[in-house]
Amino acid sequence: MAKIGLIFNGVWSHYALATAPKYRDLYRLLYIHDLDADAVRDLDALAIPFQSNQAVLTEKQVIIYDFLAAGKKVFLEGDSSTAWLDAQWEDRPVNNYWWVTDPTSPPVSATDYDHPVYQGLTPRQACWHTHGVYTRVPAAAEIIQTNAAGDVITWQTRQYGGTLLATTLDPLVEHGVQQITHLDHYVDRLTEWLSGVRPAPDRLTIDAAAYGVGARL
Amino acid sequence: MLQALLISNGLQGLEKYYVSSEQVQYTTCLITKDFDPDLRPYDLLVVPNGSDHVALLKIKDKVRDFLAAGRALVCCDGFFTAWVPGNQWVMDNARRTQDVRYAPGTDRHGLLAGLDLDQLNFSHGMSGWWACGYIEAAPGADVLLADTWQRPIVVLDEVSTPGRMLLTASGPLADVSRAGQPDSALVGLYRHFIHLLSTSTVPAHG
Numbered sequence: 001m002a003k004i005g006l007i008f009n010g011v012w013s014h015y016a017l018a019t020a021p022k023y024r025d026l027y028r029l030l031y032i033h034d035l036d037a038d039a040v041r042d043l044d045a046l047a048i049p050f051q052s053n054q055a056v057l058t059e060k061q062v063i064i065y066d067f068l069a070a071g072k073k074v075f076l077e078g079d080s081s082t083a084w085l086d087a088q089w090e091d092r093p094v095n096n097y098w099w100v101t102d103p104t105s106p107p108v109s110a111t112d113y114d115h116p117v118y119q120g121l122t123p124r125q126a127c128w129h130t131h132g133v134y135t136r137v138p139a140a141a142e143i144i145q146t147n148a149a150g151d152v153i154t155w156q157t158r159q160y161g162g163t164l165l166a167t168t169l170d171p172l173v174e175h176g177v178q179q180i181t182h183l184d185h186y187v188d189r190l191t192e193w194l195s196g197v198r199p200a201p202d203r204l205t206i207d208a209a210a211y212g213v214g215a216r217l
Numbered sequence: 218m219l220q221a222l223l224i225s226n227g228l229q230g231l232e233k234y235y236v237s238s239e240q241v242q243y244t245t246c247l248i249t250k251d252f253d254p255d256l257r258p259y260d261l262l263v264v265p266n267g268s269d270h271v272a273l274l275k276i277k278d279k280v281r282d283f284l285a286a287g288r289a290l291v292c293c294d295g296f297f298t299a300w301v302p303g304n305q306w307v308m309d310n311a312r313r314t315q316d317v318r319y320a321p322g323t324d325r326h327g328l329l330a331g332l333d334l335d336q337l338n339f340s341h342g343m344s345g346w347w348a349c350g351y352i353e354a355a356p357g358a359d360v361l362l363a364d365t366w367q368r369p370i371v372v373l374d375e376v377s378t379p380g381r382m383l384l385t386a387s388g389p390l391a392d393v394s395r396a397g398q399p400d401s402a403l404v405g406l407y408r409h410f411i412h413l414l415s416t417s418t419v420p421a422h423g
Contacts, residue, residue: 009248010248011226011269012306033272051267100341178349
Protein backbone atom coordinates (compact mmCIF):
# COMPACT_ATOMS: atom_id res chain seq x y z
CA MET A 1 0.00 0.00 0.00
CA ALA A 2 1.36 3.41 -0.98
CA LYS A 3 2.75 5.47 1.87
CA ILE A 4 4.05 8.50 -0.03
CA GLY A 5 1.84 10.87 -1.96
CA LEU A 6 3.58 12.39 -4.99
CA ILE A 7 1.86 15.64 -5.84
CA PHE A 8 1.60 15.55 -9.59
CA ASN A 9 0.57 18.03 -12.25
CA GLY A 10 0.46 15.68 -15.20
CA VAL A 11 4.21 15.94 -15.98
CA TRP A 12 5.74 12.82 -17.48
CA SER A 13 8.83 12.61 -15.26
CA HIS A 14 6.67 12.48 -12.11
CA TYR A 15 4.57 9.79 -13.75
CA ALA A 16 7.59 7.74 -14.87
CA LEU A 17 8.93 7.56 -11.34
CA ALA A 18 5.66 6.76 -9.59
CA THR A 19 4.67 4.03 -12.08
CA ALA A 20 8.10 2.35 -12.20
CA PRO A 21 7.77 -1.19 -10.79
CA LYS A 22 10.42 -0.40 -8.21
CA TYR A 23 8.43 2.46 -6.66
CA ARG A 24 4.80 2.07 -7.69
CA ASP A 25 3.73 0.27 -4.50
CA LEU A 26 5.20 3.04 -2.36
CA TYR A 27 4.20 6.21 -4.22
CA ARG A 28 0.67 7.33 -5.00
CA LEU A 29 0.17 9.98 -7.69
CA LEU A 30 -1.93 12.83 -6.32
CA TYR A 31 -3.18 14.95 -9.22
CA ILE A 32 -2.82 18.48 -7.93
CA HIS A 33 -6.09 19.78 -9.33
CA ASP A 34 -7.96 17.07 -7.40
CA LEU A 35 -5.87 17.31 -4.22
CA ASP A 36 -7.85 17.49 -0.98
CA ALA A 37 -7.47 16.43 2.65
CA ASP A 38 -9.09 13.05 2.08
CA ALA A 39 -6.50 12.17 -0.56
CA VAL A 40 -3.60 12.44 1.92
CA ARG A 41 -5.21 11.18 5.12
CA ASP A 42 -3.81 7.64 5.05
CA LEU A 43 -0.33 8.61 3.84
CA ASP A 44 2.89 8.86 5.87
CA ALA A 45 4.56 11.45 3.67
CA LEU A 46 4.13 13.88 0.81
CA ALA A 47 6.63 14.61 -1.95
CA ILE A 48 6.40 17.82 -3.94
CA PRO A 49 8.55 17.49 -7.06
CA PHE A 50 10.31 20.05 -9.19
CA GLN A 51 8.10 21.34 -12.03
CA SER A 52 5.13 21.65 -9.71
CA ASN A 53 2.45 24.26 -10.18
CA GLN A 54 3.33 26.79 -7.49
CA ALA A 55 0.08 28.75 -7.91
CA VAL A 56 -2.06 25.71 -7.19
CA LEU A 57 0.23 24.67 -4.33
CA THR A 58 -0.40 28.11 -2.87
CA GLU A 59 -4.15 27.61 -3.14
CA LYS A 60 -3.87 24.22 -1.44
CA GLN A 61 -1.16 24.99 1.12
CA VAL A 62 -3.45 24.27 4.07
CA ILE A 63 -3.43 20.60 3.07
CA ILE A 64 0.37 20.54 3.26
CA TYR A 65 0.58 22.35 6.59
CA ASP A 66 -2.22 20.27 8.14
CA PHE A 67 -0.30 17.19 7.02
CA LEU A 68 2.84 18.48 8.74
CA ALA A 69 0.83 19.41 11.83
CA ALA A 70 -0.18 15.75 12.07
CA GLY A 71 3.50 14.95 12.61
CA LYS A 72 4.17 13.63 9.10
CA LYS A 73 6.95 14.27 6.60
CA VAL A 74 7.00 16.48 3.53
CA PHE A 75 9.79 16.52 0.93
CA LEU A 76 10.04 19.51 -1.42
CA GLU A 77 12.45 19.64 -4.36
CA GLY A 78 13.42 22.25 -6.94
CA ASP A 79 11.80 25.65 -6.85
CA SER A 80 9.21 27.03 -4.45
CA SER A 81 7.22 30.19 -3.85
CA THR A 82 7.20 32.54 -0.90
CA ALA A 83 3.43 32.59 -1.37
CA TRP A 84 3.25 29.30 0.50
CA LEU A 85 6.73 28.67 1.94
CA ASP A 86 8.55 30.81 4.52
CA ALA A 87 11.81 30.70 2.60
CA GLN A 88 13.30 32.58 -0.34
CA TRP A 89 14.13 30.46 -3.37
CA GLU A 90 16.06 32.19 -6.15
CA ASP A 91 16.76 30.94 -9.64
CA ARG A 92 20.31 30.36 -10.86
CA PRO A 93 21.70 28.99 -14.13
CA VAL A 94 21.69 25.20 -14.07
CA ASN A 95 25.13 23.66 -14.47
CA ASN A 96 24.62 20.00 -15.33
CA TYR A 97 27.97 19.61 -17.08
CA TRP A 98 30.33 20.58 -14.23
CA TRP A 99 31.49 16.98 -13.96
CA VAL A 100 32.74 17.21 -17.54
CA THR A 101 34.25 20.69 -17.52
CA ASP A 102 35.35 21.14 -13.91
CA PRO A 103 34.83 18.01 -11.80
CA THR A 104 36.57 19.57 -8.81
CA SER A 105 33.84 22.21 -8.46
CA PRO A 106 30.47 20.52 -7.88
CA PRO A 107 27.40 22.70 -7.25
CA VAL A 108 27.35 21.58 -3.60
CA SER A 109 30.44 22.08 -1.48
CA ALA A 110 29.26 20.95 1.97
CA THR A 111 26.86 18.17 2.97
CA ASP A 112 25.75 16.88 6.36
CA TYR A 113 26.13 13.17 5.78
CA ASP A 114 24.59 12.42 9.19
CA HIS A 115 21.15 13.16 7.76
CA PRO A 116 19.37 9.84 7.08
CA VAL A 117 18.81 10.65 3.40
CA TYR A 118 22.52 11.35 2.89
CA GLN A 119 24.05 8.60 5.03
CA GLY A 120 26.25 6.36 2.91
CA LEU A 121 26.04 8.50 -0.23
CA THR A 122 29.16 9.55 -2.08
CA PRO A 123 29.51 13.27 -2.90
CA ARG A 124 28.58 12.53 -6.50
CA GLN A 125 25.44 10.66 -5.38
CA ALA A 126 24.53 13.54 -3.05
CA CYS A 127 24.62 16.20 -5.77
CA TRP A 128 24.23 16.11 -9.55
CA HIS A 129 22.98 19.63 -10.24
CA THR A 130 20.86 22.23 -8.52
CA HIS A 131 17.89 24.35 -9.59
CA GLY A 132 18.54 27.62 -7.81
CA VAL A 133 19.35 28.30 -4.18
CA TYR A 134 17.69 29.37 -0.95
CA THR A 135 18.84 32.79 0.20
CA ARG A 136 16.59 32.72 3.26
CA VAL A 137 15.29 29.78 5.28
CA PRO A 138 13.27 29.62 8.52
CA ALA A 139 15.31 30.72 11.55
CA ALA A 140 15.25 27.31 13.22
CA ALA A 141 16.03 25.34 10.07
CA GLU A 142 18.87 22.85 10.00
CA ILE A 143 21.19 23.40 7.06
CA ILE A 144 22.09 20.17 5.29
CA GLN A 145 23.76 21.27 2.06
CA THR A 146 25.35 24.51 0.88
CA ASN A 147 27.24 25.65 -2.20
CA ALA A 148 30.64 27.31 -2.38
CA ALA A 149 29.06 30.75 -2.08
CA GLY A 150 27.34 29.76 1.15
CA ASP A 151 23.87 29.64 -0.36
CA VAL A 152 21.57 26.97 1.05
CA ILE A 153 20.78 24.00 -1.19
CA THR A 154 19.09 21.66 1.32
CA TRP A 155 17.45 22.43 4.66
CA GLN A 156 15.04 20.91 7.13
CA THR A 157 12.68 22.17 9.80
CA ARG A 158 10.38 20.64 12.38
CA GLN A 159 8.65 23.88 13.26
CA TYR A 160 5.37 22.84 11.64
CA GLY A 161 4.95 19.65 13.65
CA GLY A 162 6.31 17.01 11.32
CA THR A 163 9.48 17.31 9.27
CA LEU A 164 9.80 19.44 6.16
CA LEU A 165 12.88 18.67 4.06
CA ALA A 166 13.50 21.09 1.20
CA THR A 167 16.20 21.02 -1.47
CA THR A 168 16.95 22.62 -4.81
CA LEU A 169 18.17 19.25 -6.03
CA ASP A 170 15.60 17.43 -8.17
CA PRO A 171 15.98 13.71 -7.42
CA LEU A 172 12.40 12.71 -8.21
CA VAL A 173 12.18 14.49 -11.56
CA GLU A 174 15.67 13.44 -12.67
CA HIS A 175 15.11 9.85 -11.60
CA GLY A 176 11.98 9.82 -13.72
CA VAL A 177 13.90 11.32 -16.64
CA GLN A 178 16.60 8.61 -16.29
CA GLN A 179 19.40 10.61 -17.89
CA ILE A 180 21.43 10.32 -14.66
CA THR A 181 22.05 6.70 -13.81
CA HIS A 182 23.14 6.86 -10.16
CA LEU A 183 19.98 8.35 -8.64
CA ASP A 184 18.66 5.07 -7.27
CA HIS A 185 21.05 5.66 -4.35
CA TYR A 186 19.56 9.03 -3.40
CA VAL A 187 15.92 8.21 -4.16
CA ASP A 188 16.02 4.88 -2.34
CA ARG A 189 17.32 6.56 0.82
CA LEU A 190 14.79 9.36 0.45
CA THR A 191 12.00 6.81 -0.04
CA GLU A 192 13.08 4.91 3.07
CA TRP A 193 13.24 8.11 5.10
CA LEU A 194 9.77 9.12 3.95
CA SER A 195 8.05 5.74 4.23
CA GLY A 196 10.16 3.45 6.39
CA VAL A 197 10.48 1.04 3.47
CA ARG A 198 13.72 0.61 1.54
CA PRO A 199 13.06 -0.21 -2.12
CA ALA A 200 14.81 -3.17 -3.69
CA PRO A 201 18.36 -2.20 -4.65
CA ASP A 202 17.83 -2.89 -8.33
CA ARG A 203 17.96 -0.14 -10.91
CA LEU A 204 14.67 1.57 -11.81
CA THR A 205 12.90 -0.03 -14.76
CA ILE A 206 9.96 1.14 -16.84
CA ASP A 207 6.68 -0.71 -17.35
CA ALA A 208 5.70 0.13 -20.93
CA ALA A 209 2.15 -1.08 -20.23
CA ALA A 210 1.64 2.00 -18.05
CA TYR A 211 1.88 4.25 -21.11
CA GLY A 212 -0.92 5.10 -23.51
CA VAL A 213 -4.33 3.50 -23.00
CA GLY A 214 -2.95 1.64 -19.97
CA ALA A 215 -1.97 4.83 -18.14
CA ARG A 216 -2.56 4.55 -14.40
CA LEU A 217 -4.33 7.71 -13.33
CA MET B 218 -0.43 35.00 -39.36
CA LEU B 219 -0.88 31.75 -37.49
CA GLN B 220 -2.87 31.88 -34.30
CA ALA B 221 -1.37 29.46 -31.80
CA LEU B 222 -2.69 28.32 -28.45
CA LEU B 223 0.21 27.68 -26.08
CA ILE B 224 -0.68 25.32 -23.25
CA SER B 225 0.85 26.33 -19.90
CA ASN B 226 1.20 24.10 -16.86
CA GLY B 227 2.03 27.05 -14.64
CA LEU B 228 5.78 26.48 -14.89
CA GLN B 229 8.04 29.50 -14.74
CA GLY B 230 9.51 31.02 -17.87
CA LEU B 231 7.36 29.47 -20.58
CA GLU B 232 6.78 32.75 -22.38
CA LYS B 233 10.53 33.22 -22.79
CA TYR B 234 10.67 30.23 -25.12
CA TYR B 235 7.69 31.04 -27.32
CA VAL B 236 7.83 34.51 -28.83
CA SER B 237 5.16 35.96 -31.10
CA SER B 238 6.45 37.05 -34.49
CA GLU B 239 5.24 37.99 -37.97
CA GLN B 240 4.47 34.32 -38.55
CA VAL B 241 2.78 33.27 -35.32
CA GLN B 242 0.80 34.91 -32.56
CA TYR B 243 0.68 33.00 -29.25
CA THR B 244 -2.17 33.00 -26.78
CA THR B 245 -1.34 31.27 -23.52
CA CYS B 246 -3.87 28.93 -21.92
CA LEU B 247 -3.17 28.08 -18.28
CA ILE B 248 -4.32 24.65 -17.20
CA THR B 249 -6.78 24.73 -14.31
CA LYS B 250 -9.04 22.17 -12.70
CA ASP B 251 -11.71 23.00 -15.29
CA PHE B 252 -9.39 22.97 -18.31
CA ASP B 253 -11.52 22.93 -21.45
CA PRO B 254 -10.15 25.44 -23.99
CA ASP B 255 -11.99 26.57 -27.09
CA LEU B 256 -9.63 25.51 -29.87
CA ARG B 257 -11.74 26.85 -32.73
CA PRO B 258 -10.01 30.26 -33.05
CA TYR B 259 -6.58 28.68 -33.49
CA ASP B 260 -4.52 27.21 -36.29
CA LEU B 261 -1.96 25.56 -34.06
CA LEU B 262 -1.95 23.90 -30.65
CA VAL B 263 1.45 23.97 -28.91
CA VAL B 264 2.03 21.51 -26.08
CA PRO B 265 5.49 22.30 -24.70
CA ASN B 266 7.85 20.41 -22.47
CA GLY B 267 6.49 20.06 -18.93
CA SER B 268 2.83 19.83 -19.89
CA ASP B 269 -0.08 18.21 -18.08
CA HIS B 270 -1.05 15.05 -19.95
CA VAL B 271 -3.87 14.26 -17.54
CA ALA B 272 -5.57 17.50 -18.55
CA LEU B 273 -4.84 16.90 -22.23
CA LEU B 274 -6.41 13.45 -22.05
CA LYS B 275 -9.61 15.15 -20.90
CA ILE B 276 -9.77 17.10 -24.17
CA LYS B 277 -8.59 14.35 -26.53
CA ASP B 278 -11.86 14.41 -28.52
CA LYS B 279 -11.58 18.17 -28.90
CA VAL B 280 -7.99 17.79 -30.15
CA ARG B 281 -9.09 15.14 -32.64
CA ASP B 282 -11.82 17.46 -33.93
CA PHE B 283 -9.30 20.29 -34.17
CA LEU B 284 -7.00 18.16 -36.32
CA ALA B 285 -9.94 16.85 -38.32
CA ALA B 286 -10.54 20.45 -39.32
CA GLY B 287 -7.04 20.58 -40.84
CA ARG B 288 -5.33 22.38 -37.97
CA ALA B 289 -1.90 21.57 -36.51
CA LEU B 290 -0.38 20.26 -33.31
CA VAL B 291 3.13 20.48 -31.90
CA CYS B 292 3.74 18.23 -28.92
CA CYS B 293 7.36 18.25 -27.75
CA ASP B 294 6.84 16.44 -24.47
CA GLY B 295 6.41 12.92 -23.14
CA PHE B 296 2.72 12.30 -23.96
CA PHE B 297 2.22 9.32 -21.67
CA THR B 298 -1.57 9.40 -21.92
CA ALA B 299 -3.42 8.45 -25.09
CA TRP B 300 -4.55 11.84 -26.34
CA VAL B 301 -2.50 12.24 -29.55
CA PRO B 302 -4.31 10.58 -32.46
CA GLY B 303 -2.46 7.62 -33.91
CA ASN B 304 0.78 8.04 -31.98
CA GLN B 305 2.01 7.21 -28.49
CA TRP B 306 5.10 8.22 -26.54
CA VAL B 307 6.62 5.55 -24.32
CA MET B 308 9.34 6.07 -21.73
CA ASP B 309 12.26 3.69 -21.89
CA ASN B 310 15.58 3.49 -20.06
CA ALA B 311 16.85 0.20 -21.42
CA ARG B 312 19.43 1.89 -23.67
CA ARG B 313 22.46 3.85 -22.54
CA THR B 314 22.18 7.58 -23.10
CA GLN B 315 25.86 7.70 -24.06
CA ASP B 316 24.99 5.58 -27.10
CA VAL B 317 22.16 7.82 -28.33
CA ARG B 318 22.61 9.37 -31.78
CA TYR B 319 19.89 10.73 -34.04
CA ALA B 320 19.71 9.98 -37.75
CA PRO B 321 17.50 11.73 -40.32
CA GLY B 322 14.67 9.86 -42.01
CA THR B 323 11.88 10.90 -44.37
CA ASP B 324 11.79 14.69 -44.61
CA ARG B 325 9.54 15.62 -47.50
CA HIS B 326 9.11 19.24 -46.35
CA GLY B 327 12.75 20.00 -45.56
CA LEU B 328 12.16 20.47 -41.84
CA LEU B 329 15.69 19.29 -41.09
CA ALA B 330 17.31 21.43 -43.80
CA GLY B 331 20.44 23.13 -42.57
CA LEU B 332 20.18 21.82 -39.03
CA ASP B 333 23.25 20.60 -37.19
CA LEU B 334 21.97 17.38 -35.65
CA ASP B 335 25.01 17.20 -33.41
CA GLN B 336 23.38 19.99 -31.42
CA LEU B 337 20.64 17.49 -30.56
CA ASN B 338 23.13 14.65 -30.12
CA PHE B 339 25.46 16.46 -27.74
CA SER B 340 25.35 19.09 -25.02
CA HIS B 341 28.72 19.90 -23.50
CA GLY B 342 29.90 16.61 -24.91
CA MET B 343 27.09 14.59 -23.30
CA SER B 344 24.70 12.61 -25.48
CA GLY B 345 21.13 11.59 -24.77
CA TRP B 346 20.29 14.99 -23.29
CA TRP B 347 17.48 16.05 -25.64
CA ALA B 348 14.82 13.33 -25.88
CA CYS B 349 13.75 10.41 -23.69
CA GLY B 350 12.01 7.20 -24.67
CA TYR B 351 10.56 6.94 -28.16
CA ILE B 352 7.34 7.34 -30.15
CA GLU B 353 5.21 4.48 -31.39
CA ALA B 354 4.51 6.27 -34.65
CA ALA B 355 1.35 5.95 -36.70
CA PRO B 356 1.74 3.72 -39.77
CA GLY B 357 2.59 5.95 -42.72
CA ALA B 358 3.74 8.89 -40.61
CA ASP B 359 7.14 10.37 -41.47
CA VAL B 360 9.89 9.58 -38.99
CA LEU B 361 12.03 12.70 -39.28
CA LEU B 362 14.58 11.53 -36.72
CA ALA B 363 15.23 8.05 -35.38
CA ASP B 364 17.63 7.07 -32.64
CA THR B 365 20.53 4.63 -32.64
CA TRP B 366 18.08 1.73 -32.44
CA GLN B 367 15.84 3.07 -35.25
CA ARG B 368 13.12 4.14 -32.86
CA PRO B 369 11.09 7.22 -33.86
CA ILE B 370 12.18 10.35 -31.98
CA VAL B 371 10.63 13.07 -34.16
CA VAL B 372 7.49 12.31 -36.16
CA LEU B 373 5.59 14.38 -38.70
CA ASP B 374 2.15 12.81 -39.00
CA GLU B 375 0.06 13.94 -41.95
CA VAL B 376 -1.87 10.70 -42.31
CA SER B 377 -3.71 10.01 -39.04
CA THR B 378 -5.90 13.08 -39.36
CA PRO B 379 -6.53 15.76 -42.00
CA GLY B 380 -4.25 18.04 -39.95
CA ARG B 381 -0.53 18.02 -39.26
CA MET B 382 1.25 16.86 -36.10
CA LEU B 383 4.89 17.42 -35.23
CA LEU B 384 5.77 15.21 -32.28
CA THR B 385 8.99 14.65 -30.37
CA ALA B 386 9.87 12.02 -27.79
CA SER B 387 9.93 14.75 -25.13
CA GLY B 388 12.72 16.71 -26.82
CA PRO B 389 11.92 20.41 -26.37
CA LEU B 390 11.22 22.64 -29.36
CA ALA B 391 10.81 26.39 -29.07
CA ASP B 392 11.45 29.81 -30.59
CA VAL B 393 14.38 30.28 -28.21
CA SER B 394 16.42 27.56 -26.53
CA ARG B 395 16.82 27.36 -22.75
CA ALA B 396 20.36 28.61 -23.17
CA GLY B 397 18.92 31.65 -24.94
CA GLN B 398 20.14 30.57 -28.36
CA PRO B 399 17.93 31.71 -31.26
CA ASP B 400 19.68 29.51 -33.82
CA SER B 401 20.02 26.04 -32.30
CA ALA B 402 18.74 22.91 -34.03
CA LEU B 403 15.70 22.60 -31.76
CA VAL B 404 14.76 26.17 -32.64
CA GLY B 405 15.40 25.57 -36.33
CA LEU B 406 13.21 22.49 -36.47
CA TYR B 407 10.37 24.30 -34.72
CA ARG B 408 10.64 27.37 -36.94
CA HIS B 409 10.72 25.25 -40.07
CA PHE B 410 7.42 23.69 -39.01
CA ILE B 411 5.93 27.10 -38.31
CA HIS B 412 7.13 28.21 -41.75
CA LEU B 413 5.56 25.12 -43.34
CA LEU B 414 2.23 25.90 -41.70
CA SER B 415 2.47 29.56 -42.62
CA THR B 416 3.29 29.09 -46.26
CA SER B 417 1.84 25.74 -47.19
CA THR B 418 -0.59 25.71 -50.08
CA VAL B 419 -0.60 21.94 -50.02
CA PRO B 420 -3.05 20.39 -47.59
CA ALA B 421 -1.73 17.77 -45.22
CA HIS B 422 -3.03 14.96 -47.36
CA GLY B 423 -1.47 16.42 -50.52
